[in-house]
Amino acid sequence: MQITSVVPVTVTFPLGREPMSFCFVRLETDDGLVGYGEACDSYGCSYAGVLAEVITQAYAPLLIGRDIVAVEPLADRLRLSTRRRLGDQWVATQARSAVEIALWDLVAQAAGRSVSQLLGQVRDRVAVYASSTFLDEGPAQFHADLLAPLLERGVRMAKVRVGPDWQQDLRTLTELRGLLDDDIALMVDGSETFTLPTAVEIAARLGELGVRWFEEPIPQGARAAIATLSARSAVPIAYGEHLYGREDVLGALTHDGISVLQPDVSISGGIAESRAIAGLASYYGARIVPHVCAGPISLAGNVALAASVHAIRAIEYPLSLIPAWEALGVGPPLGLAGIQDGSLAVPSVPGLGVRLAEDVAARYPYQVPGARVAGTVGGLPDRFVGDR
Numbered sequence: 001m002q003i004t005s006v007v008p009v010t011v012t013f014p015l016g017r018e019p020m021s022f023c024f025v026r027l028e029t030d031d032g033l034v035g036y037g038e039a040c041d042s043y044g045c046s047y048a049g050v051l052a053e054v055i056t057q058a059y060a061p062l063l064i065g066r067d068i069v070a071v072e073p074l075a076d077r078l079r080l081s082t083r084r085r086l087g088d089q090w091v092a093t094q095a096r097s098a099v100e101i102a103l104w105d106l107v108a109q110a111a112g113r114s115v116s117q118l119l120g121q122v123r124d125r126v127a128v129y130a131s132s133t134f135l136d137e138g139p140a141q142f143h144a145d146l147l148a149p150l151l152e153r154g155v156r157m158a159k160v161r162v163g164p165d166w167q168q169d170l171r172t173l174t175e176l177r178g179l180l181d182d183d184i185a186l187m188v189d190g191s192e193t194f195t196l197p198t199a200v201e202i203a204a205r206l207g208e209l210g211v212r213w214f215e216e217p218i219p220q221g222a223r224a225a226i227a228t229l230s231a232r233s234a235v236p237i238a239y240g241e242h243l244y245g246r247e248d249v250l251g252a253l254t255h256d257g258i259s260v261l262q263p264d265v266s267i268s269g270g271i272a273e274s275r276a277i278a279g280l281a282s283y284y285g286a287r288i289v290p291h292v293c294a295g296p297i298s299l300a301g302n303v304a305l306a307a308s309v310h311a312i313r314a315i316e317y318p319l320s321l322i323p324a325w326e327a328l329g330v331g332p333p334l335g336l337a338g339i340q341d342g343s344l345a346v347p348s349v350p351g352l353g354v355r356l357a358e359d360v361a362a363r364y365p366y367q368v369p370g371a372r373v374a375g376t377v378g379g380l381p382d383r384f385v386g387d388r
């Protein structure tokens, strides 16, 4: 089986709060198989056109005409061939992740098995946690109402976001805690907003509320500050959606004291790299809870990861992305209809189990973001600048 084409598919899809871009890739083989992958930059893929060029210019020529027997030799070839020119973090790794997922889709289809079966499936369903919005977007009841459809379907974990107005956000969070059943675990995402002193203060308050983790409180590059925070924080500190491969993760575990790791198959180098990361995390006593924040192929890839690693008990499930999954995914229901007992079924058909609806994707061509900053509605908000 030889690879005959590697084609990126870029999309900008209208969602309730703002349009989001996605970067998919379609691989074809000489025996007629089609495999899909998807990259993520932590929030969809804002500069999908940039990643598409990396795929087309750097990775496609290394794959076309190659035999596919196993995924990892080909994924290694992509990394080793480009590492000294494009680096092995950020854009290069995100784009390579998309290709790696598509290779798994192809190899599994050729084997007549699902990707998770090929990896060693350990569960039939993968629990999800509700990943919700910024606390400053409404009062506690607004947030409880947003979460209700998932909680009614058995989801028992929910994450909300604190921003620059963190004192008010913490009041809202306290009230929200009171509105939810005691058995609902709450997590908080800081979106890399805070300075160290503020993060330490917030972490103490989160400890009083029994919050399960404080995610990306400080900009991810401020490694010394993260290490200090981890040592002082009353709650576990979570990072991972900006970690690229095992070397990066080893630093986060040994130096930064991260105790919740959030790899994402669409970011960290692919499914095999994320499994290796999960293996490392276990040795350091860290929890592994994969990040998910892109389209249906990325979700399916992370489901396959979670289905094949005992230590992964749940993955992220951003409520705002449900319309994109439903429109752009072909396969089992990925939206609310797919959630039972707080979990998604692991597909058992050959391959990844979810394909890209290319006819739908073609109706939403990629738009270069220009000066628009993804994750905002009106421009650059305080939360991307830092606290006061």
Ligand SMILES: [Mg+2]
Pocket (backbone or CB within 6 Å): 189, 215, 216, 241
């Ligand atoms: Mg996050």
